Amino acid sequence: MRTQLYVVAAVASTHALRAPQARRRTALRAATLPLEDPNGIADARYRKGVKQVSTLGPASATRDMIEKLFVAGTDVFRLNLSHGAADKLEAARHIREVEAKFGHPVGILADLQGPKHRVGMFSDELPKVFLEKGQSYRFDLEDAPGTQSRVQLPHPEVLAALKKGDAILLDDGKLRVEVTSTGNGFVDTVVTNDAALSSRKGFNLPDTVVPTSAMTPKDIEDLEFLMEGFEGVTVDWIALSFVQRPEDMLELKKRINGRSSAKVLAKLEKPQAVEPEMLRAITDVCDGIMVARGDLGVEMPPEDVPIVQKEIIEECRRQGKPVIVATQMLESMIDSPAPTRAECSDVATAIFDGCDAIMLSGESAAGKYPEESVRMQQRLVRRVEASTRHQELVRMGNIGGYEPPHGETDTDAVVEAAANLARSLDAKCLLVFTRTGSSARRLARLKPGLPILAVTPSVDVARSLALSAYVYPAVLDPAAVDAERANLFFKMLEAGLDVARRKHLVRDPTDRIVCTAGLPFNVEGCANAIRVVEAAGLDCWGGQCIWEG
Structure with a gap:
């Protein structure tokens, strides 16, 4: 009932805002629709909902390849800071050059390495040991080459946190040991499967919460480089790896301390982080989530990962936070020009689950076919979203088997009314005016099945919205519009319609657009107006337009 009341009140209020002016002569003319797309990317780019994140690396960090990946469908570029931040500066500059060329906001996600x-080390004489099931093996702090019976584990905080019965997974889970006893500066374990172990292999702790900061000294150094402005190139998202608790994200926010408008994103890779209460608490204090299935799949049974993926996506939709599904989505395309059928099904499942974005890692960073991988990803997104099954779920508001709560806030009530109105009128686009991006993100969580053109005065907000499903941002400041206050809303509508036409979000003069805004403009959290317009203009309806003579 509340939503219905908002429809009536909002639509009525918009009609009352503009009393028709007296005209000396009026006439009807046939509506026409000028279409512009000077760069030739609109038809492909704006016909998808789920966004694409591409990791840059040796195979893709050039100016030419970054442009190719953008044209192929990339919405957000990921910079992996595992090997430092400074060497990513040139790639970041190239991204902004591509953004300027195409006049379309592009997101940059900087990914901090975290406590890996x-x-x-083992010696040159014994570079590798072969451990057998049932064998005892010790991990200690001794700075000496590894042997057949022990190796250094140079993390005293980890040794202190381990307890009897805890599992240690080494080399991406290829070797598993279980702690049998602990002591001062060591743990003894029993090997549970036959496997080899060599120098500098990583390990995971699925049963253990290590009470230390999620940010290493290297992460802090990289963050400071980002905060210094990346030498004039700002990033839009900062991701923190191996998040275990909400305090980890709060520490990241504290270190940023308002020096950047970048949003913070939690990478969920630990079983402790995806327990229901912990998941809810972590999602609450961050701006977005990444389902990092690589380490998550090592630390928990692989059969649990698909279920956890759905639970994380559902929680993000409940809170209106964008969520990325990552890792091994098209991994075979590192070496092959075509994906496996199982990989195609994996991408489709993430889309049906209701994610906001899907990510490529090695496929775009180091593979032989980065552009083909991005293009294949786009083809999969468009095919799934065009399917009868997906469109029916959109119509029922039931993507992922989850329906967000109705009208939790005033903004939710208005954007839900707009989405329902758009479906009823077969509108081609939703147009939302937003200062902080909140209205656009609340609308995106509904998965409306049609493009959301988010007009914002802030380029930082526009770039961050590039990660949200269905949202295509554009920068337009009401202060730059030459109009008296009484006519500002309608001037902004006209400007928004022009953007929708240029992006080919509408094609026919009679295509309808449902618009939402908060009046007065630039009041945070204000969403109180809805208007339905046709693509030809504010003075047009049913293919006919009024003109003054």
């Missing part, structure tokens, strides 16, 4: 734990 590794064992110590």
Whole structure:
């Protein structure tokens, strides 16, 4: 009932805002629709809902390849800071050059490495040991080459946190040991499967919460480089790896301390982080989530990962936070020009689950076919979203088997009314005016099945919205519109319609657009107006337009 009341009140209020002016002569003319797309990307780019994140690396960090990946469908570029931040500066500059060329906001996600734990070194004489099931093996702090019976584990905080019965998974889970006893500066374990172990192999702790900061000294150094402005190139998202608790994200926010408008994103890779209460608390304090299935799949049974993926996506939709599904989505395309059928099904499942974005890692960073991988990803997104099954779920508001709560806030009530109105009128686009991006993100969580053109005065907000499903941002400041206050809303509508036409979000003069805004403009959290317009203009309806003579 509340939503219905908002429809009536909002539509009525917009009609009352503009009393028709007296005209000396009026006439009807046939509506026409000028279409512009100077760069030739609109038809492909704006016909998808789920967004694409591409990791840059040796195979893709050039100016030419970054442009190719953008044209192929990339909405957000990921910079992996595992090997430092400074060497990513040139790639970041190239991204902004591509953004300027195409006049379309592009997101940059900087990914901090986090506390990646590794064992110590073995000697040149014994570079690798072969461990057998049932064998005892010790991990200690001794700075000496590993042997057949022990190796250094140079992390005292980890040794202190381990307890009897805890599992340690080494080399991406290829070797598993279980703690049998603990002591001062060591743990003894029993090997549970036959496997080899060599220098600097990583390890995971599925049963153990290590009470230390999620940010290493390297992460802090990289963050400071980002905060210094990346030498004039700002990033839009900062991701923190191996998040275990909400306090980890709060520490990241504290270190940023208002020096950047970048949003913070939690990478969920630990079983402890995806327990229902912990998941809810972590999602609450961050701006977005990444389902990092690589380490998550090592630390928990692989059969649990698809279920956890759905639970994380559902929680993000409940809170209106964008969520990325990542890792091994098209991994075979690192070496092959075509994906496996199972990989195609994996991408489709993420889309049906209701994610906001899907990510490529090695496929675009180091593979032989980065452009083909991005293009294949786009083809999969468009095919799934065009399917009868997906469109029916959109119509029922039941993507992922989850329906967000109705009208939790005033903004939710208005954007839900707009989405329902758009479906009823077979509108081609939703146009939302937003200062902080909140209205657009609340609308995106509904998965409306049609493009959301988000007009914002802030380029930072526009770039961050590039990660949200269905949202295509454009920058337009009401202060730059030459109009008296009484006519500002209608001037902004006209400007928004022009953007929708240029992006080919509408094609026919009679295509309808449902618009939402908060009046007065630039009041945070204000969403109180809805208007339905046709693509030809504010003075047009049913293919006919009024003109003054």
